[in-house]
Amino acid sequence: MNEKQGQLSKMIASLSADESLATYQMALDDQRLDLNPLIGQKIQLSFLGAINCQNCNRLIKKSYSGGFCFPCAQKLAQCDLCIMKPETCHYDAGTCREPEWGEQFCMQDHIVYLANSAAVKVGITRHTQVPTRWIDQGATQALPIFRVKTRYQSGLVEVMFKAHVSDRTDWRKMLKGQHDAPIDLAAKRDQLMAECADEIAALQQRFGGGTITPLPNETIVEINYPVQQYPDKVTSLNFDKTPNISGTLQGIKGQYLILDIGVLNIRKFSAYQINLGF
Ligand SMILES: [Zn+2]
Numbered sequence: 001m002n003e004k005q006g007q008l009s010k011m012i013a014s015l016s017a018d019e020s021l022a023t024y025q026m027a028l029d030d031q032r033l034d035l036n037p038l039i040g041q042k043i044q045l046s047f048l049g050a051i052n053c054q055n056c057n058r059l060i061k062k063s064y065s066g067g068f069c070f071p072c073a074q075k076l077a078q079c080d081l082c083i084m085k086p087e088t089c090h091y092d093a094g095t096c097r098e099p100e101w102g103e104q105f106c107m108q109d110h111i112v113y114l115a116n117s118a119a120v121k122v123g124i125t126r127h128t129q130v131p132t133r134w135i136d137q138g139a140t141q142a143l144p145i146f147r148v149k150t151r152y153q154s155g156l157v158e159v160m161f162k163a164h165v166s167d168r169t170d171w172r173k174m175l176k177g178q179h180d181a182p183i184d185l186a187a188k189r190d191q192l193m194a195e196c197a198d199e200i201a202a203l204q205q206r207f208g209g210g211t212i213t214p215l216p217n218e219t220i221v222e223i224n225y226p227v228q229q230y231p232d233k234v235t236s237l238n239f240d241k242t243p244n245i246s247g248t249l250q251g252i253k254g255q256y257l258i259l260d261i262g263v264l265n266i267r268k269f270s271a272y273q274i275n276l277g278f
Pocket of ligand 1: 053068
C-alpha cells in the first residue's frame with residue numbers, strides 16, 4: 001500500500017472540459033494526490049491525533065471555523081459571520097476585522113447563481129471561484145444569473161431571492177444522488193427575475209448603473225461526479241470518533257468522499273494531520 005501523510009485541506013476540484021467531470025485532488029501539506037483514479041479501490045484514512053491551526057499553525061485540540069484555533073477564528077475576517085451572511089457586511093461601519101482582506105476578497109465581482117444540488121437553490125460566489133464553488137456543493141447544474149460589484153451586494157440579491165427559492169443544500173439528498181433530475185434553471189431564472197423585478201430595480205437604483213448586472217444569456221454548466229455507487233443510507237464518518245477509517249472509495253461528490261462504510265466531509269476536517277493509505 002502507498003502512503004501519504006500531512007495536514008489535510010479541502011479537496012481541490014476542477015472541471016474537465018471534455019466530459020464535464022469533476023476531478024479531485026487530495027491536498028496534504030503541499031502534496032497533491034489525484035483521487036479519481038482511486039475510485040473502486042480500498043483506501044485507509046488515519047487521523048494522527050494532531051490538528052494545527054491553518055493560520056498560526058499552533059497545535060489545537062479542537063478546530064473552529066473549519067480549521068482554525070479559537071483566537072484566530074475570533075480575529076480573522078474570513079471567519080466572521082458576515083462571510084456566511086454577506087448582507088451583514090460591516091466594512092462601511094469601519095468594523096471589518098481585516099479591512100485589507102475585505103478589500104481583496106469582498107470588494108470584487110461576485111456571481112449570483114442558481115444551482116441544482118438535489119433541488120434548486122440560489123447562491124453567491126466570488127467570480128474567480130466558478131465552477132469550484134458549484135463542485136464543492138455537489139451541484140449537478142449551475143447557471144450564473146447576476147454579476148455584482150461586491151460581496152455585500154451579492155448578499156442583498158441573494159436575500160431578495162431567498163423568499164422564492166432555497167439557499168440551502170440538503171447534503172444527505174445530494175449524496176444519495178437519485179434526486180438529480182435536471183431542472184430548467186433558465187426558466188427558473190426568468191420566473192425569479194419577473195417575481196423580483198421591482199426589488200431588482202430598487203437595488204440597481206440604490207447602487208447605481210453597472211453594479212448589479214443581470215446575466216440573461218449564460219448557459220447552464222453541467223457537472224458530472226466520479227461516483228460508482230451512491231449510498232442508500234448516508235452515514236457520516238468522523239475522525240474525532242473514528243480515527244481510523246478504512247473502506248472502498250465508491251465516489252466523490254461535493255467535498256465528500258463516499259465510502260462503502262459511510263461518507264466523510266473532507267472540508268470539515270481541514271487542518272487535521274492524517275495519513276492516507278491507497
Ligand atoms: Zn491560530
